[in-house]
Amino acid sequence: MFKILLQVDSAALGTSTAGKESLFSLLVKGGVLMIPLALFFAMAIFFFIERLIAIRKASKIEDNFMSIIRDHIISGNVTAARSLAKNTGHPVAKMIDKGIQRIGKPIDAIEKSMDNVGKLEIYKMERNLPVLSVIARIAPLFGFVGTIIGLVMLLRDFAAAANPSINDIADAMYVKMITSATGLIIGILSFLGYSYLNTQIDKTVNKMESASADFIDILQEPTR
Numbered sequence: 001m002f003k004i005l006l007q008v009d010s011a012a013l014g015t016s017t018a019g020k021e022s023l024f025s026l027l028v029k030g031g032v033l034m035i036p037l038a039l040f041f042a043m044a045i046f047f048f049i050e051r052l053i054a055i056r057k058a059s060k061i062e063d064n065f066m067s068i069i070r071d072h073i074i075s076g077n078v079t080a081a082r083s084l085a086k087n088t089g090h091p092v093a094k095m096i097d098k099g100i101q102r103i104g105k106p107i108d109a110i111e112k113s114m115d116n117v118g119k120l121e122i123y124k125m126e127r128n129l130p131v132l133s134v135i136a137r138i139a140p141l142f143g144f145v146g147t148i149i150g151l152v153m154l155l156r157d158f159a160a161a162a163n164p165s166i167n168d169i170a171d172a173m174y175v176k177m178i179t180s181a182t183g184l185i186i187g188i189l190s191f192l193g194y195s196y197l198n199t200q201i202d203k204t205v206n207k208m209e210s211a212s213a214d215f216i217d218i219l220q221e222p223t224r
Helices: 001-018 023-028 034-059 063-074 079-089 091-101 107-126 129-160 166-219
Strands: none
Touching: 023 063, 034 107, 034 129, 034 166, 063 091, 063 166, 079 091, 091 107, 091 166, 107 129, 107 166, 129 166
16 A cells, blocks of 8 residues: 555656746757757748837828928929828838929820839838748648657657557657647747738728829829
């Protein structure tokens, strides 16, 4: 009876110690493929923050920007309108600046010039964004590969061992599943970051399209 109690206490102590295992030591047990997964995670964080800062900077513009542009153009002060657009440094302002430079040409030519500038600004905002999409797809695959390799190695080791216990097999499989869980988490976070940044870009694109339409309407208004 006393021997059984000692065994139970030892098992409980082992469980308590495992529960207090640090996250880093747990991840290290995932094997060599945890290294590329760590690199993917670092790249995802870097590119998300870099793109977030760039997109937020590109989305900031004064609410009355187009109203001021309209007043300058309607009053015939094209120089002041272009100076404002040129010094604003926003995708919308760059489109308007190109449109102001083309004043006097056919409306279709003005729209085309502005569209070309708009496409270039969208490309600048989307630069490096596909990296997050690639990581979202590749990271889970690396995790699965790590688990499969680990399980193959474990089966080989257990086949050579004499009567491995169920607990040994379960513990070994638990450790090798770490790569799959890590890959899935990195993939999910990367996909969420990619989707969020795309949403912010879409908001800026909507502002650009609205400003382009407003500018064409302004050109068709009579001057004072």
